[in-house]
Amino acid sequence: xxxxxxxxxxxxxxxxxxxxxxxxxxxxxxxxxxxxxxxxxxxxxxxxxxxxxxxxxxxxxxxxxxxxxxxxxxxxxxxxxxxxxxxxxxxxxxxxxxxxxxxxxxxxxxxxxxxxxxxxxxxxxxxxxxxxxxxxxxxxxxxxxxxxxxxxxxxxxxxxxxxxxxxxxxxxxxxxxxxxxxxxxxxxxxxxxxxxxxxxxxxxxxxxxxxxxxxxxxxxxxxxxxxxxxxxxxxxxxxxxxxxxxxxxxxxxxxxxxxxxxxxxxxxxxxxxxxxxx
Amino acid sequence: xxxxxxxxxxxxxxxxxxxxxxxxxxxxxxxxxxxxxxxxxxxxxxxxxxxxxxxxxxxxxxxxxxxxxxxxxxxxxxxxxxxxxxxxxxxxxxxxxxxxxxxxxxxxxxxxxxxxxxxxxxxxxxxxxxxxxxxxxxxxxxxxxxxxxxxxxxxxxxxxxxxxxxxxxxxxxxxxxxxxxxxxxxxxxxxxxxxxxxxxxxxxxxxxxxxxxxxxxxxxxxxxxxxxxxxxxxxxxxxxxxxxxxxxxxxxxxxxxxxxxxxxxxxxxxxxxxxxxxxxxxxxxxxxxxxxxxxxxxxxxxxxxxxxxxxx
Numbered sequence: 001x002x003x004x005x006x007x008x009x010x011x012x013x014x015x016x017x018x019x020x021x022x023x024x025x026x027x028x029x030x031x032x033x034x035x036x037x038x039x040x041x042x043x044x045x046x047x048x049x050x051x052x053x054x055x056x057x058x059x060x061x062x063x064x065x066x067x068x069x070x071x072x073x074x075x076x077x078x079x080x081x082x083x084x085x086x087x088x089x090x091x092x093x094x095x096x097x098x099x100x101x102x103x104x105x106x107x108x109x110x111x112x113x114x115x116x117x118x119x120x121x122x123x124x125x126x127x128x129x130x131x132x133x134x135x136x137x138x139x140x141x142x143x144x145x146x147x148x149x150x151x152x153x154x155x156x157x158x159x160x161x162x163x164x165x166x167x168x169x170x171x172x173x174x175x176x177x178x179x180x181x182x183x184x185x186x187x188x189x190x191x192x193x194x195x196x197x198x199x200x201x202x203x204x205x206x207x208x209x210x211x212x213x214x215x216x217x218x219x220x221x222x223x224x225x226x227x228x229x230x231x232x233x234x235x236x237x238x239x240x241x242x243x244x245x246x247x248x249x250x251x252x253x254x255x256x257x258x259x260x261x262x263x264x265x266x267x268x269x270x271x272x273x274x275x276x277x278x
Numbered sequence: 279x280x281x282x283x284x285x286x287x288x289x290x291x292x293x294x295x296x297x298x299x300x301x302x303x304x305x306x307x308x309x310x311x312x313x314x315x316x317x318x319x320x321x322x323x324x325x326x327x328x329x330x331x332x333x334x335x336x337x338x339x340x341x342x343x344x345x346x347x348x349x350x351x352x353x354x355x356x357x358x359x360x361x362x363x364x365x366x367x368x369x370x371x372x373x374x375x376x377x378x379x380x381x382x383x384x385x386x387x388x389x390x391x392x393x394x395x396x397x398x399x400x401x402x403x404x405x406x407x408x409x410x411x412x413x414x415x416x417x418x419x420x421x422x423x424x425x426x427x428x429x430x431x432x433x434x435x436x437x438x439x440x441x442x443x444x445x446x447x448x449x450x451x452x453x454x455x456x457x458x459x460x461x462x463x464x465x466x467x468x469x470x471x472x473x474x475x476x477x478x479x480x481x482x483x484x485x486x487x488x489x490x491x492x493x494x495x496x497x498x499x500x501x502x503x504x505x506x507x508x509x510x511x512x513x514x515x516x517x518x519x520x521x522x523x524x525x526x527x528x529x530x531x532x533x534x535x536x537x538x539x540x541x542x543x544x545x546x547x548x549x550x551x552x553x554x555x556x557x558x559x560x561x562x563x564x565x566x567x568x569x570x571x572x573x574x575x576x577x578x579x580x581x582x583x584x585x586x587x588x589x590x
Contacts, residue, residue, distance in 0.1 A: 008395045010478055011488035016391035020403070023384045027459055028409055031421035034431065038424055077330040084327040088320055096328065098567055102335050105563035105570075107517025108415075109537040110556045113544050114338035117345060117553075124337055149334050171313035181315055210414025213519035213537070217544065230416040230520065237420060237524060242429060249417045256412040264405070 035253070038246035050244045051251055055223055056232060060251070062143060063229040067208035070147035071155075074204045075197055078155025085156070086163035103152050108213025115146055116218045138220030143228060146215045147208040154207065155200030162196040162270075163189075195270040202266060206259040209252065339560065346557035349550055357554035365531040366539040366555070369447065373522075373535060374515040377454040382508050385462025390496070393470040394478070404467065410459045419453045419524025426452070445527030450535065453521040458511045465507030470500060502580075506573045513566040517559060 007013055039047060050056065085097055103111065119126040119136035126136050136142055166189070174184040212230040219226040227235075229252050236245035310316065315323070347354055357363060388407060392400055410418065424430050426443035436443055443449045481495045497504075519537040526533045528542065536559055543552035 007397060008475070010394050010475065010482055011491070012390060013395050013397075016387040017395070017397070020384065020388040020391050023387070024403070024406060027384075027455055028406070031425055031456060032409070032413070034421050034424035035417070077327070080323060081327040081331065084324050087315075088324055090324055096331065098571055099331055099335055101567055101570070102339065102563060105513050105517075105566045106339075107519060107537050107559045107563070109519040109540045110342060110517075110559045110563075111338065113540065113552060113556055114342045117341045118338050124341060125333060145334075149338070152334060168313050175313060181319070184313075206412060210412075210417070212414065212416050212523075217541075230414045233414075233416050233420065234524065237416075237423065240429075242420075242424060242427075245420060246424070249414075249420060252414055253412075253417060256414070260408070260412045 035246050035249055038243055039250050042243050042247060046243075047247045050247045055227070056229075056248060056251075058224045059227050059229040059232045062140065062226065063209060063252075064255075066140060066143040066147055066228075067151075067205050069144045070151055070208050071201045071205040073144075073148050074151050074155045075201045078152065078200055078204075079159050079193060079197055082156045082159040082163055086160050100153050100156050103150050108150065108211070109217075111149055112146065112214040112217035115149060115214065116142075119145055119218065137218050138222075139226060142218040142220070143215055143226060146218050147211060150211055150214055151204030151208050154203040155197065158196045158200040158203065158270075159193055162193055166192055192273075195266065195273045199263060199266040199270055202259055202263045206256055206263065209256055209259070342553055342556050342560050345549065345553035348553075353550060354554045354557070357551035358558065360551070362530050362534065363539060363551075363555055366534045366536045367558075369450070369534065370516050370536045372447070373451050373454050374512055376451050377458055377515045378508060378512050380455055381458055381511055382462045382504065384459070385464075385466050385507055386500075386504070388463045389466035389470045389500075392467055394475055407460050407463050407467075410456055415457060415518065415520025416524060418456045419521035422449055422453045422456070422521075422525050444525055445529070446533060449525035450522050450533060453525045454515050454518055457518050457521045458515045461511035461514060462504065462507035465503050465510070466500060469503040473499060502573055502577060506570065509566055509569050509573070513562065516562055 042050070081100065085093065085100075116123075116137050118124050119129075119142060121127065121130050121135070121137070123137070129136050134141065136145060170188050170192075171184055174188050175181075179187065210230060212228075212234070215228055216231060219228065219231075221227055221231060229248060233245045233248050233252070236242075236248065314320075388403075392404060423444050425432055426436060426449060427433050428437065428444075430444070432443075441448075443452070477499070478491055478495050481491050486494065516535075517537055518535075519541070522535055523538060523541070526535065526538055528534060528538060530539075530542065534542065536555060540552050540556050540559070543549075543555060
């Protein structure tokens with residue numbers, strides 16, 4: 001078992017692998033390494049002063065809080081929408097199904113101004129929230145609304161296939177054994193859907209952490225109040241404070257990568273679970 | 279596997295005998311299956327789901343169209359043929375025309391390498407390809423500035439030669455390439471993995487050269503999957519906002535892409551024009567979705583046809 005494992009007989013190994021690695025390095029790895037280098041120009045004390053400044057802390061709180069809230073809303077309603085799309089037949093169903101993908105396809109600047117128009121004080125929905133004392137646009141809620149929009153497809157698209165593949169005999173068996181629909185949901189459907197729902201939550205959360213375009217229009221961008229972390233990076237860049245921007249980026253990236261790792265694990269778990277039940 | 283096609287269709291299980299639908303027959307409810315929800319629950323949940331989707335997707339999209347056409351089609355059109363808007367359209371198309379083929383080429387090479395050979399470090403390579411998906415758009419733009427900006431690694435070298443990357447078109451292209459990097463590879467890798475390599479090995483044994491193999495066997499097999507990836511990649515390339523915003527410098531008529539033009543107009547309170555340009559991007563999203571659904575439908579049917587021909 002020394003060298004020369006069988007790679008395969010097809011030609012082009014060197015060319016394709018070489019190009020892949022070179023292009024990956026030039027386009028992704030070298031550029032990302034500038035972050036580490038740039039932020040290492042700071043001493044620990046300087047970096048800490050930037051990363052843990054009250055304004056930065058406020059922006060993390062908003063970014064993580066609103067992202068978690070948005071992902072939470074998406075889990076509840078995403079499972080609901082996935083259930084409706086997978087199980088019920090109603091006129092216009094395929095149109096609704098296509099609608100779910102729109103947040104993926106719509107440029108973020110467009111979703112930003114559209115959501116702002118709808119949820120501002122005079123907007124179609126905002127005007128009905130105003131009398132209830134709810135200010136949607138230009139507040140914490142506005143940020144959460146935008147993040148819900150962009151994360152919306154993730155839960156639905158991870159849960160829907162699981163529901164479609166689910167063996168209906170399980171539900172029939174539960175019913176025959178005397179379970180009501182609610183108990184069947186709680187004891188049979190919920191455990192089957194749980195891994196996919198958690199994966200969807202994590203995907204939606206990870207996407208929301210870095211989101212910029214759709215949020216900047218609706219948030220109002222008030223420092224300490226409605227300033228998300230990516231916007232704080234942008235502000236630092238506009239002041240040519242590259243090291244400061246890089247330091248905050250490293251914090252944000254670190255969180256994203258931890259999440260991505262967790263998602264990988266979750267997906268493996270989902271595959272194992274659905275493989276076992278189906 | 280064999281009863282996969284009998285899933286959702288029999289869920290509605292109509293009354294077996296096709297009796298003439300008289301008023302009385304319609305009034306008598308058919309027996310509910312044990313794994314079916316009561317009608318009240320069904321309608322309640324459906325309405326709740328539709329309400330959620332309306333509030334977050336349908337109504338905002340309708341708002342784009344309504345706001346764009348608020349003062350009539352003539353003014354909508356005027357906003358689109360404005361010289362700055364036309365320059366933004368041209369730049370957006372140009373950027374996508376460079377970034378998408380580059381990433382498509384990368385996607386093909388990466389998928390070929392990853393699915394056709396066995397070697398160490400392959401799974402690490404696959405994870406690294408996904409990396410740009412986890413990077414905030416603002417950070418994606420920022421790394422371009424850190425490389426090529428005036429204080430960046432290659433900044434002084436570029437300045438000496440009078441080349442401008444950041445706050446110019448090359449920077450916009452680079453940031454877009456970074457952001458749209460994984461799209462084609464993400465589609466091709468699982469697809470080519472599932473296809474296996476028998477056909478290519480056969481062609482190889484029969485004496486096909488590498489180029490013939492690629493053109494005559496691989497490309498025809500993966501073309502729809504490739505197209506799918508290219509469509510998604512293109513949508514993101516044309517719609518990217520955050521990354522491009524960092525590197526563009528927002529010079530009207532020169533370094534303004536369509537999404538940036540939307541922002542400039544909006545911040546100047548030129549709402550009608552902003553929504554007019556936004557409606558163009560909305561149209562792009564619709565075309566993308568229709569193309570995506572068509573391809574998914576095609577693949578679905580191709581799979582079923584293949585299954586039918588295997589099991590008569």
